Amino acid sequence: MKSLVVYYSRSNITKKLAENIADKINADIEEIIPKVNYQGKIGYARGGKDAMREKIIDLENLKYDPKNYDVVYIGGPVWAGKAANPVISYLKQNEGNFKNIKFFLTAGSSGFENSFKQMENYSIKPSKTLQLTTKEVKKEDYNLDSFLE
Numbered sequence: 001m002k003s004l005v006v007y008y009s010r011s012n013i014t015k016k017l018a019e020n021i022a023d024k025i026n027a028d029i030e031e032i033i034p035k036v037n038y039q040g041k042i043g044y045a046r047g048g049k050d051a052m053r054e055k056i057i058d059l060e061n062l063k064y065d066p067k068n069y070d071v072v073y074i075g076g077p078v079w080a081g082k083a084a085n086p087v088i089s090y091l092k093q094n095e096g097n098f099k100n101i102k103f104f105l106t107a108g109s110s111g112f113e114n115s116f117k118q119m120e121n122y123s124i125k126p127s128k129t130l131q132l133t134t135k136e137v138k139k140e141d142y143n144l145d146s147f148l149e
Helices: 013-025 040-052 085-093 112-121 134-139
Strands: 003-007 028-031 071-079 101-107 128-133
Touching: 003 013, 013 028, 013 071, 013 101, 013 134, 040 071, 040 085, 071 085, 071 112, 085 112, 101 112, 101 134, 112 128, 128 134
Parallel strands: 003 028, 003 071, 071 101, 101 128
Antiparallel strands: none
16 A cells, blocks of 8 residues: 655654654655744744634645555644644645545644544545644654554
8 A cells, every 4th residue: 555644843743753654654755844934933923823714825846646645644733723734735735636544633732633623624534543742752652553554
């Protein structure tokens, strides 16, 4: 089965998880790179504001076409109780291009359920979801087996 892992990560927490997933299943991996700068304190505030408004933003060109994959794993952080808008923008940009998707989210502590519902509004129903706190990812205190099967 051909797999693609697509992620957005502002602070490298989601990146660490995405790389772990890709390594375990020997998948291609793609970072979502927004044309909007979300780095630093101002970027953090802009990200929360954009996420609350579900603002669709422009993304840098992508290397991989999700239509060419049996399953696409899509992940990002939770911002202000919503999925980070670079992830929502990726889903919107690729509407109708997914055969099977799985979502993974990272957050300080909460906002997972609403974020998964929001992501589903821009795509198809995921076959599986995975939610991990920043602390769990940093300590590698998680098991991916059931998510990856």
